[in-house]
Amino acid sequence: MPRLGFTLLLSLALLVSPAGFAVPFWGEKQSSPVDSPVDRLPPGAWIWGGDDKQAGPMAVVVSLTEQRAYVYRNGILIGVTTVSTGREGYETPTGVFTVLQKDKDHRSNLYGNAPMPYQQRLTWDGVALHAGGLPGYPESHGCVHLPTEFARLLFEASNLGMTVVVAQAGQAPVSLVHPGPLSPIDAHTGADVDMPQLAGGNSWRWAMDPPAEGPISMVLSRSDRMLVVYRNGVEIGRSRVELARPGAVTGTRAYIVEGHFHPPTPQESALASIEGNSRSLPMPTWIAIGVPGYESAAGRPVPANVANQVMVPDGFKQKVLPLLSPGTVLVATDAHLTPENSGEHLRVIDSVGPSGWLDDVVTERHVGATP
Incomplete structure (x- = not known):
């Protein structure tokens, strides 16, 4: 075979091989306005108010029930996004996790070298936060899929050891299943935070x-x-x-x-x-x-x-x-x-x-x- 023809075939083979696939871009490219009601965000939409690593510890709460993730910095909500979690038979586990590993260009060693950009590993057996498909319902193999740009922002803002809590209705307090403006967890331990009201006439x-x-x-x-x-x-x-x-x-x-x-x-x-x-x-x-x-x-x-x-x-x-x-x-x-x-x-x-x-x-x- 002529050298030119061999070179062309090799190039085509690389392009169609899993390693040669272009990495998809999932979700919206820009943040929705901060006034957008979270419960009306369409699949792939997200909000990111801004961040500063010097502003205090970061924590993430993933609501399997809502199919949304909430990001807090120093106790205050700074971002929220639609997600897609594990489908039936591959349910995303609930509980308290920490980020064990970060890999910007990760590819799966279980699913045909599939791209998992901005991966933040939560367990050593394959559960992670990363950019992925967002159909509007659980469809992953257990990971938490995020919009690509949101995943990038979170990846750059977070540190190894960041606390991530995954919650589901019937297994966790309402404050974790439906998070609000204040972080419902201790960023250092992941424990539920008791937010008592002011008693009696105390101002x-x-x-x-x-x-x-x-x-x-x-x-x-x-x-x-x-x-x-x-x-x-x-x-x-x-x-x-x-x-x-x-x-x-x-x-x-x-x-x-x-x-x-x-x-x-x-x-x-x-x-x-x-x-x-x-x-x-x-x-x-x-x-x-x-x-x-x-x-x-x-x-x-x-x-x-x-x-x-x-x-x-x-x-x-x-x-x-x-x-x-x-x-x-x-x-x-x-x-x-x-x-x-x-x-x-x-x-x-x-x-x-x-x-x-x-x-x-x-x-x-x-x-x-x-x-």
Whole structure:
């Protein structure tokens, strides 16, 4: 056979061999807007608010019942996606897992060298998170299939040892089967998190022994009139709040502490010395994060007409204000912080980018295959 003909045949053979197959692209290429109701995301759709590896520990909750996965950073929801899990006879196991291995270009050694991009292995016998087919129902051999771009973002954001909890109705608490704005698990252990409400007439509470170090994140629920503070993935305090103008801002918003603080005015300092309250503490300035659907807001300072909307008990302010520093994130939502039913609409928040102070911000945020 002429050398040219042999070379051509060899090239064709490589192209049609499993190793030569082009890797498919599954799912949507871009995030849906953060205001998109999660329970209406079509197969392959996803939301990614943003991320910063320095913002605290990450955890993932996979709901087999919903066929969705929820990603949390420092206790706050930053992403959600449709998934496809194990079909009958190949059911995805439930329980607490950690990422044992990561392989960006993994191919299956069980299923004809099938591509499994952005694989994050959960068990040594073949269960993993990776990009794959998303027909809208369980159709994998046990793995959790993700949209390709979402799988890439999660792969780049996560670390070995990241906690992943797989839950199913009838086998896990409602908070895990239908996750909400706050992480239902301990990012370090995967254990269910008890999120007790404030008792009786208590307006706020603070942890007896909170972590001494780690990034701070905050979530505000306008529906619950509640502000929750996290440090290094652990809730350290929550407080009832009052909203001066509940409808002043609508839609999902996220904010981050800017690099400088403005000191209290002379009048505030004088009043503080008399009252002994937090008016004497320096107040941070915030800028907005450009989350999907609100990209044009990125970098904008919180305007004066949005300031002083959230009224927080002074004792709680005295606990929180000294902890805030550039990079602290505040997100707000109209969703309830505790799960009520599977029909709850949630909106995803971001854990990075520009932001605003407790008294500055009232925002909304909805959130609630083969191998």
